[in-house]
Amino acid sequence: MSGPTPAAVSALLRSQLCFHPPLPTSSFKDQTVIITGGNTGLGREAAMHIVRLGAAKVIISVRSLVKGEVAKEYIEKETGRKDVVEVWELDLSTSESVRAFAKRVSEDLVRLDAVIENAGMWPKTFELVESHEATIKTNVLSTLLLANLLIPTLLKSAKANPSTTPVLTFVDSALHKFATLKARRTSSNIITALSTSPGVTKAFDGDMRYNDSKLLLLLYAQKLSESIPLSPETNKPLVCINAVNPGYCISGLVVASGFAARTAEKVMARSTDEGARTLVDAVAADKVRTEERWGAYIDDMRVQKPAAWIETKEGQETKERVWRDVNEILGL
Ligand SMILES: NC(=O)c1ccc[n+]([C@@H]2O[C@H](COP(=O)([O-])OP(=O)(O)OC[C@H]3O[C@@H](n4cnc5c(N)ncnc54)[C@H](OP(=O)(O)O)[C@@H]3O)[C@@H](O)[C@H]2O)c1
Incomplete structure (x- = not known):
């Protein structure tokens, strides 16, 4: 991992300039879907598509219930479908909130078809929350704690509805290819090392x-997929775990400031809606059934190779370490 390589930069430019995500048409009839960070950005637009495509229940998780209700109203108005969206509270900066959300899922839902772990942040400054750097806590630790806590409900749903393959997708980024992950050079826990203040x-x-954070998420996702029990009928994992890159999209994640950034956004960025289409595609039941999406990295709505470094000896060793270090911190 040495930061942006010419190959990664040109792949990103090609994708942004040449691929235009088509409108999703897969059916979500009868499905129950959870989307974290569903009050705005890619999450809200993805929720809107999934409601439009016939889902029975779409739970949007939000930090602010007020913002969630506004999003719910917007989705209902745009789709003309009422009583499908539910707004549930989830704050990824506290483990207690993650555990409470997962408990509610296990108690209230008899069926769970898809989870889009979309909530995420891009930091400006170094901040600690519950002893971890905020980006690592939000994008990695809490996102992965939630995934681990939701898997039993997804497995239960798979067993109760054998014709379905529940899916959990992590919203990742092509920028995982630009990571350097210098913290891997420490001998201590990688996650702990990332939470050490850079100092003044x-x-x-x-x-x-x-x-x-997006590289760590992807490495862990690949291992998590391998840990899912196999269906005795198909010999495939009972739950499909994958990661999706929505591409560079206009959203609240980063506000383009300055001439160069604004020009790049104008020329290259997808609309929020176009980016959301890729999230919907990643959990679409027909795609999961017909394509090998187990542990996959999905880019431009198809399975693609993530950073080549992951396949190197060092990449594979780092993946094992990330799995161990994250699980140690999460107590798994
Ligand atoms: N936009 C892009 O170009 C792009 C590219 C690749 C990947 N992604 C990924 O796409 C996902 C969605 O981002 P977006 O672009 O739609 O950004 P966004 O408009 O900023 O939305 C981010 C969502 O995450 C929520 N969130 C942030 N911190 C949270 C926390 N601690 N607990 C619970 N929710 C939290 C936000 O809630 P609040 O409204 O309460 O802040 C919001 O709902 C992220 O994982 C991002 O990394 C985005």
């Missing part, structure tokens, strides 16, 4: 922290 003498690189 060194600047905190928020952009690289975001890239690193």
Whole structure:
């Protein structure tokens, strides 16, 4: 991992300039779907598509119930479908909130078809929450704790409805290919190392922290997929775990400031709706059934190779370490 390589940069440019995500048409009839960070950005637009495509229940998780209700009203108005969206509280900066949300899922839902773990942040400054750097806590630790806590409900749903393959997708980023993950050079726990303050003498690189968080998420997702029990009938995992790159999209994640950033956004960025279409595609039941999407990295709505480094000896060793280090911190 050495930051942006010419191959990664040109793949990103090609995708942004040449691929235009088509409107999703897969059916979500009778399905129950959870989308984290569903009050705005890609999450809200994805929820809107899934409601339009016939889902029975779409739970949008939000930090602010007020913002959630506004999003719910917007989706109901746009789709003309009422009583499908539910707004549930979830704050990824506290483990207690993650555990409470997962408990509610296990108690209230008899069926769970898809989870889009979309909520995420891009940091400007170094901040600690519950002893971890905020990006690592939000994009990695809490996102993965939630996934682990939702898997039993997804497995239960798979067993009760054998014709379905529940899906959990992590919203990742092509920027995982730009990561450097310097923290891997420490001998201690990688996650703990990332939560050490850079101090006053060194600047905190928020952009690289975001890239690193998406690489960590992808490495763990691949291992998590391997840990899912297989269906005795199909010999495939009972739950499909994958990661999706929505591409560079206009949203609240980063506000383009300055001439160069605004021009790049104008020329390259997808609309929020176009980005959301890729999230919907990643959990579409027909795609999961017909394509090998187990542990996959989905980009431009098809399975693609993630960073080549992951396949190197060092990449594979780092993946094992990330799995161990994250699980140690989460107590799994
Ligand atoms: N936009 C892009 O170009 C792009 C590209 C690749 C990947 N992604 C990924 O796409 C996902 C969605 O981002 P977006 O672009 O739609 O950004 P966004 O408009 O900023 O939306 C982010 C969502 O995450 C929620 N969130 C942030 N921190 C949270 C926390 N601690 N607990 C619970 N929810 C939290 C936000 O809630 P609040 O409204 O309460 O803040 C919001 O609902 C992220 O994972 C991002 O990394 C985006």
